Amino acid sequence: MIFSLTEEQMAVQEAARDFALNELLPGVIERDEKQSFPTEQIRKMGELGFMGMMVDPKYNGGGMDTISYVLAMEEIAKIDASTAVIMSVNNSLVCWAIDKYGTEKQKNKYLTRLATGEIIGSFCLSEPEAGSDATSQKTTAKDEGDYYLINGTKNWITNGGTSSVSIVIAQTDIAKGHKGINAIIVEKESEGFSVGPKENKLGIRSSDTHSLMFTDVKAPKENRIGEDGFGFKLAMEILNGGRIGIASQALGIASGSMELSIKYAKERKTFGEPISNHQAIQFKLSKMATEIEAARLLCLQAAYKKDKGENFIKEAAMAKLFASEVAMHASVEAVQIHGGYGYVKEFHVERLMRDAKITQIYEGTSEIQNIVIARQLLK
């Protein structure tokens, strides 16, 4: 078992840290307040290779491993968790699916641009009545010969307003249950495609979340990813990898909370000395640090197994389940350590606390992660 990073992995980590500090930190509070999308920052991240990190270089990707992805996600999320989820969805949910299962034509047409951040993508699985119960898809993709006719509504879609292409999961043959579901690439300009109002969210506010509506949208058959009926399995496979991304986002929120707390505790004085001298604060920091280290190891283990081509379903679910709990705990404690200052925006920790909550909800709630883990244990 090797616990050290390669030089390449350390270089990626450092590049992500520099980018986050220099390009994401300025304006992060304002973007959160105004719910403004980090358009310019995402463009730069595309140039640096952060939007298609694991994509085959043949299609303009970075050709990096999942461990590098975890390291970069943590650094980005430490400073700006909204930008981290935009990055995670594009990398794990959209690029990965096309890179792994797309046709040459789909790769040349879409992946080459997604991987550079020239365009960004969204993944449309959730519906008003199909969140955790993802097999209950109501959106239909009727087979019309050369094309699919798509009708339905998708909810809570990250990158919903800004994405140029969406991977839409829809039911083609209801009699076949989840084996009648397809995954289809739909372009934003398609007739009948409309974007609902932007959701006004508790956290990750500068990421862009919308409902997407499909009314008789025609998508060419050649835009289906994988064989007929493979859509649900593909969605599950996509989410296995996606959970490593969200676990790393949660890890970044937690480690960002801790770093800010350590800095503040050394500066802030009570009873004539820095609060870092008080055992009450020291115990909070030591618990945060221990939990964060455990979360990091779970993330890296899941990434390592994925890179090795081994089954990582359980490990990814464990990483997400645990890291999201750690993010909640660390960010709440960070606000507590900061006291009254923690409750105002300038000190960043209240934002981290609001951002942490969603990591227990999207890409499978904590309850769903428990189901996934238990099924892997018992099968």
Ligand code: CAA
């Ligand atoms: N990996 C690969 N295949 C899987 C899988 C996994 N993790 N989980 C299930 N499957 C396969 C099963 O093997 C089965 O295939 P076969 O019939 O060929 O054996 C098929 O999928 C159906 O599985 P189940 O019978 O287990 O289905 P289920 O209805 O009992 O439950 C579930 C499945 C695990 C609960 C699933 O519905 C699930 O993961 N729900 C959560 C959905 C989710 O995570 N949504 C997040 C939305 S996306 C998002 O949040 C993105 C964003 O914006 C940030």
